Amino acid sequence: MVDIIDSLSRERTLINPTADRVKDVASLARPRTRSKKGLFMVEGPQGVREALAAHRVMPLLDALYVTERALERHDDLAEAIAEAVGSAAPSANGSSRKLFIRLVTEEVLEAMSDAQTPQGVLAIAHQDPSLRADPWSDGATPGFLAALVRVQDPGNAGTLIRAADAAGADGVVTTQGSVDVLNPKAVRSTAGSLFHLPVTLGMEIHELVGRARATGMQILAADGYGDHDVDDLSDQAAADRASGAPIRDEALDLRRPTLWLFGNEAQGLTRQEKLFADARVAVPVYGSAESLNVSTAATVCLYASARARRP
Template sequence: MNDHVERRERPVLTNPAAERVKQVRGLSRRSVRRRTRRILVEGPQGVREAVHFAPEKIRDLYVTAEAAHRHADVVEPARQAGVVVHEATEEVLAAMCDADTPQGAAAVVDWSPASLEEVLASEPRLLVLLAHVRDPGNLGTVIRGADAAGADAVLVSDGSVDVMSPKVVRSTAGSIFHLPVVTGLPVGQALAALGAAGVRRLAADGAGRHTIDDTDLTGSHVWVMGNEAWGLGASTREACDEVVRVPIHGHAESLNLAMATTICLYASARSQRND
């Protein structure tokens, strides 16, 4: 729980080798994140979203003196919400963080994935299922794009990169606090559950006979996106209701996973707004 005692001056953290610093740095390891159910949020944008959307989950906030002044719109609301704010030197922030340039702010936040049952109970209209995504930047950018498009949740299969890793969290730019993220899903079981719930399953694949331009995207559906290197397996495509491709009008061979996913989600969002 957060420390809700009265505000008091705390000493500036100056020792990069201190035990507290080592504990925060430990969140760069998957085993520590899984055991503690905590993530490290680096940079003012991600910290801002945590403060605004999940202040009760912030364990500690660390800022340099310069960042505290420059980002008072983050620090003051955090203090008002009872978040423990520690001033630290740039050397301490660098020792705590995974990023080369943490930009003077970091927070330790309690975070747990949602469940597929919870998501389906909310009667979602727009979802994305990532099958064996391996690149942390792609995963974080998909979460950010899904948030921007108004998707109801992001579903991540087993065998994927850890959603809780600092690189993924940074790439979401705070969107990880805006919508449910489900992790560790066996693809076949997830597709079966989605189909049983009446969610239409659209496999995004270059081999699709239909494009997003001539596919009905008005009802409840999930975009199923494959691995960056090998795409979707035949069994996954066959388990979906339709295989749909993103048309390429120029000379590009293909689209980045995050780019293709965002295009699909925005096409769906446009169709559903006009529904």
């Protein structure tokens, strides 16, 4: 760890929080700037670790800024940065891009960061086409997918992507009208999961539903007033697995390839959006809570699919 600090110290540490470079990084908190430059920021040790891992395969990162304190606190992050120093990731055409890495002061990192409490490290990533991958691009039918339908809160969107990653989903799709998941808060909330699974951005819902139906997927709408209970469906799938019963292709069966629709935080899914689904599925509330946050409800539904599809 001392070696990487010494190595970075040979370059000029960024100490001026009003420098143009610092302002350029901070400007990526604005959607228009992200779109114009084709860049976005990744903040925090976990997110940057996963971005560095992805960068070793594809030249995803443009720059990385880190404080000495962060390097001292996170040995694994220091090791990952040490591997990146002086290395150049290969691109698809055989060329390479050297990652710009600089030590910065706490004040500079705070000026760059969108977070209320910066965590000492920030990377700038290219909006690589792989981040907008189509889950049907390889011609296979996905096992199960999460669709964010007009989800507006960046924290919810990022947490939902993280839940989909943890549950083993084959991808996440956001529809038109949803929050930009490259928003700094959304990226932080994914905790690096943004780099683990394909995330298709801004798909028109008719196209999404058409692609799912064309590949034989059932479509389930998460709805607090749904006609079906996700626990009952989970129990039925478990019983069918235990008995060796075949997957019921024409009936509601969590073992089938599934597209889950998760709606807007305040309004849920519209009547038309619910009509796209084969069934409306509720997450039961056993306590006194009025309802569940969309990312929490999505986690329950996605894990129900994951359990149903276990070998």
